Amino acid sequence: MGTQLEPIASRPYMPGYGTLPADEGGGLLPWSWAVERLAASHDYWLATVRPDGRPHVMPVWGVWLGDALWFSSGEESRKARNLSIRPFATLTTDNAAEPVVVEGRTDRIRAATTIGHFTAAVNTKYRTDYPVSFFAANVTFRLRPSTAFALTDSNFTGSPTRWAFA
Template sequence: MPEPRASRPYMPGYGTLPPDEGSGLLPWSWALKRLRDSHDYWLSTVWPDGRPHLMPVWAVWHDEALWFSSSLHARKIRNIRAGSAVSVATDDALNPVVIEGTARVMKDSTSLRTFMAIMNDKYRTGYTIEFLDPACNATVRVRPRWAFALRECDFPGSPTRWEFH
């Protein structure tokens, strides 16, 4: 997948600088490191009646997407299955990376085994593939449409938005 296109988001009233001032646009590698290294992520979905729903999840960045799992009965999964939009943010509020994208429940055994191996490695756990049983658990892949990030130490000069194709 080619690197996403970066631009300075239009943020009137925030005092942000043009892309050629401040530190300039952040490199995608800066955001990618935070997407990979974050321990916790904040997942936002929407109830069918329009109310927001926000929950922390463990997740991994793999194959140009963020992956997590949850019980089939969890509100976040029921919202996703009902067609909810999805936003996810890393756990560092001072240097955040936020993605918005399409969530898809994955069921093929190759994807589930790969996801479980990466999760066990990242979180130093020893879950078996049975933990991801599709009869009671959903493994979700969120492919970003866009991402946003900034550095607190250069708030006016660092906001960057990436578009994915």
């Protein structure tokens, strides 16, 4: 599903919080650390924007697949309607002690073969047996990261890392 996603930049992040430079306090987290958590997270928090500009946040099941976060929703859900107007979103992992926050543009996936790959990944991860038709009848989204952020609670001042992607 494409080449491996690699950051074009990573840097210390969290101005104003007293965080340490990269050469002190533990340094930056590697992107591989973030990918492990993106793949392992059971749930993700999805943030979108309503047509009137108010935020909307909901938990979703999802998978890290082909260097992107994938999730599905009902066609008439608030999140799907929001993304049809403004396709940008933020997804976060479910562990607040080691969060990974990914921002980017979502794409609605329509190709049956691609939805089939997503279905197989969901069924493997969640030990379910959904048919491809279930996701094809709803909407499937892929969020490709433009930026990501992560930190560890155990090294709050040394670990905050922000990545940028092409």
